Amino acid sequence: MNTTLKRALTRRFPNLSACYSLVANGESYLHASGWIESKRRGYPCRPDGSELPWMNYAVVAFLERRLNKTLSVFEYGSGYSTLFYARLARSVVSVEYDQAWFASIGPRLPSNASLVFVPNDVDGDYCRAIARSGDLFDVVVVDGRDRVNCVKQGMQALSSRGVIVLDDSERAKYAPAISYAQENGYLTVDFEGLKPTDSSWCRSTILYRRENCLGL
Numbered sequence: 001m002n003t004t005l006k007r008a009l010t011r012r013f014p015n016l017s018a019c020y021s022l023v024a025n026g027e028s029y030l031h032a033s034g035w036i037e038s039k040r041r042g043y044p045c046r047p048d049g050s051e052l053p054w055m056n057y058a059v060v061a062f063l064e065r066r067l068n069k070t071l072s073v074f075e076y077g078s079g080y081s082t083l084f085y086a087r088l089a090r091s092v093v094s095v096e097y098d099q100a101w102f103a104s105i106g107p108r109l110p111s112n113a114s115l116v117f118v119p120n121d122v123d124g125d126y127c128r129a130i131a132r133s134g135d136l137f138d139v140v141v142v143d144g145r146d147r148v149n150c151v152k153q154g155m156q157a158l159s160s161r162g163v164i165v166l167d168d169s170e171r172a173k174y175a176p177a178i179s180y181a182q183e184n185g186y187l188t189v190d191f192e193g194l195k196p197t198d199s200s201w202c203r204s205t206i207l208y209r210r211e212n213c214l215g216l
Contacts (some may be wrong), residue, residue, distance in 0.1 A: 033057050035196055043080050044196030052196055053081030055143065055167050059191035059204040064088065065164070066214040067139070074130050074157065075138040077144030078105050078115055086113040089139070095129040097145055123149045130157045138213045142177075143167040151177035151207070155184065161213040169205035181207040189216060 018080075030036050034046040044052040052060055067088035069074075075082060078094035082105065083093045092113040096102040097120035106115045116133075118126045125132075127149035130140065140154035142164060154164050167178060169190070179187060186207040195202050208216045 033194075033196075034151045035194065040194035042197075045080070050087075051080035051083040052165075053084050053141075053143070054079065054195055054197075055081070055204050056191060056193040056195050056202045058193045059165070059167075059206070060084075062191060062214075071138040071213055072135070072159075073136075073141060074154070075141040075143065076127075076129075076135070076147070076150045076154075077141075078102070081117070081141070081143065082109060082113055085139075085141070086110050093133055093135075093137075095126065095144065097126060119202065120145050122146050126150075127153045132155055133157070136162070138162050140164045141167070147174050148177040148180070152180060155181065155186075155207075159213070161209075161211055163209075163212050163214055164207040165214070166205045166207065168202060170201070170203040178205060178207070185209065187216070 031047065037047045037049065038044050041049060044054045046052060069090050071089045072091045073089045074084045075085060075092060075094040078096040082092055082094045086109065090112065093116065095118050097115045097118060099117065102115060102117045105174050109115060116129055118129045120126055127146050130153055136157055136159045138161060140158060140162065142150045142154060147166065149164060151164055166174060168174065169178065181189065186209060189206050190203055192201065192203045206216065207215065
């Protein structure tokens with residue numbers, strides 16, 4: 001774009017300058033985080049195409065630094081996030097309620113990840129899938145359906161150092177899950193920001209105890 005024309009347009013339309021600096025500048029946050037590449041590819045990813053959870057970049061960055069191959073993950077809501085956790089953790093078990101998505105994502109999973117199909121319900125089999133696994137988990141990610149009950153059930157299947165990650169915790173309907181955890185001695189820390197491909201402000205909350213696997 002001609003420099004004189006660009007200056008004239010940005011004076012006339014100040015928001016255009018902000019948009020231009022974020023989109024056209026290859027070193028901007030939108031490029032460095034993978035937001036632009038996620039838009040281009042149609043799934044949440046880093047600039048190199050490696051899959052990410054559809055969660056805000058702040059909590060994703062934190063989990064990338066803290067997860068390791070000694071930890072087990074249980075995930076409510078499968079997807080590209082399952083591939084992300086499988087790269088970083090020892091093992092991942094993910095529960096999925098959408099039959100078509102279950103059939104699509106299952107063949108893509110590595111050997112340290114497994115997928116369980118459970119139809120969507122409320123305070124029923126879906127939230128209790130973690131109990132039926134018979135295992136204890138270090139990290140429980142709640143990013144699917146019936147999230148308040150999933151948090152409650154997830155608390156019963158945590159290892160002694162286990163934590164829960166509740167996504168979209170800014171939504172009022174999930175507040176009872178946070179209150180329930182706090183009433184049972186859990187502390188909370190929030191992470192906020194953009195999600196891949198999304199333009200709205202989002203929050204994720206980690207529910208944890210003093211001695212925990214993420215070093216909080």
